[in-house]
Amino acid sequence: MNDAVMERLKQAEPVFYPNPHYDPKQIRKQADPKVDDAARRLERFAPFLSLAFPETETYNGKIESPLVHVPHLAHRLRAMHPFAGTLWLKDDARLPVSGSIKARGGIYEVLLFAEQIALSQNKITTDSDYAVFQDPAMQAFLSNYEISVGSTGNLGLSIGIMGRALGFRVTVHMSADARQWKKDMLRSIGARVIEYKSDYEEAVRCGREEAERSAHTHFVDDENSEDLFLGYAVAGMRLKEQLLAENLTVDASHPLFVYLPCGVGGGPGGVAYGIQNAMGPHAHCLFVEPVQAPCMLLSILTQTHGKRSVKDIGLHGKTEADGLAVGRASTLVSQKMTPRLDALFTTDDASLYTHLRLLYETEGLFIEPSAASTFAGPSLVQTWGQYPAESLHGANHILWATGGGMVPEKEQRDFLAR
Helix, strand or coil: CCCCHHHHHHHHCEEECCCCCCCCCCCCCCHHHHHHHHHHHHCCCCCHHHHCCCCHHHHHHCCCCEECCCCCHHHHHHHHCCCEEEEEEEHHCCCCCECCCCHHHHHHHHHHHHHHHHCCCCCCCCCCCCHHHHHHHHEEEEEEEEEEEEEECHHHHHHHHHHHHHEEEEEEEEECCCCCCHHHHHHHHHCCEEECCCCCCHHHHHHHHHHHHHCCCEEEECCCHHHHHHHHHHHHHHHHHHHHHHCCCCCCCCCCCEEECCCCCHHHHHHHHHHHHHHCEEEEEEEEECCCCCHHEEEEEHCCCCCCCHHHHHHCCCCCCCCHHCCCHHHHHHHHCCCEEEEEEEEEEHHHHHHHHHHHHHHHHCCCHHHHHCCCHHHHHHHCCCCCCCHHHEEEEEEEECCCCCCCCHHHHHHHHC
């Protein structure tokens, strides 16, 4: 364990941590049958999604976001912290249905549960037209079942919106970090919201315990769900298609660097896993966390894989990046990503608002604070010195903007003013 890094974590200072466990030999360009199966399931649901959410028609019923070239943002960032290569934004804030990266894994797990129930009761076959999930009779059938989740906000939104659209009863256990507008929106669509004065871990624990008492309740376990992970991983093959459409290659002369905000880890872990399976070892993934909630960095630094909380090292876990306000990392993701992450770094809350406003001023795009945590990534990679300068000149950097598309206008104005 690196004592100097641990001391900086304890002091809530920004830190860059090259992962000593990174092993590119374990990263190969290869298909994963489970990810392929998840992609096919999402395709089966495309007819339903097109009907229930017309905004998905842009991607033929897929829940997908644009890859945006952001040269004006790059120019401003380089003036502060130079870096080589081309800068892109993966705009998951513009994902249909729920406006955040959680629309990938969270919605996938809800769709999977709906399919499993319908198949088990002979309501459909996998060859059926899944537009049937829009029928009142099917939704009345699904109303006998409940979806439950513990969340800081965005996962709860994705579960709630899709769950209610299918007819499920929905309960969202929300931690004290969750923003009020997210609770209000969930209640407005008929979801039951239970609020906690404590943190994310408490909300998840209570949600899990309540769900275990009902045979007809499915708990979406953000800490341990392989289904969530697989839903996120589909993003990798879709990003590969977008890169090809831009005539971008990923190889030794044109490495890809992807910077992902990390909370409990399911979203960034699944996306990173999918990207590397689709593009191989020249696709480099880095996680970023708030200085007060560096749970994944702590997990990998100590190799305790989710057994230690940031509170154990004197941090309170509170941050303006509400989606990243998590004290303990997912054991599943920590173990899977230990050999796959190039590095992890942390950022303070003040920079979130600086970068949020910078993106809005330069490119006219709004994202929420947690999604603005990645902007220092390219310059950190540049100064790290791990990669040859000539390859960095051909590099493509992707800032994964994880959310903000559903933030109310008043909240947006408040964020920009800060």
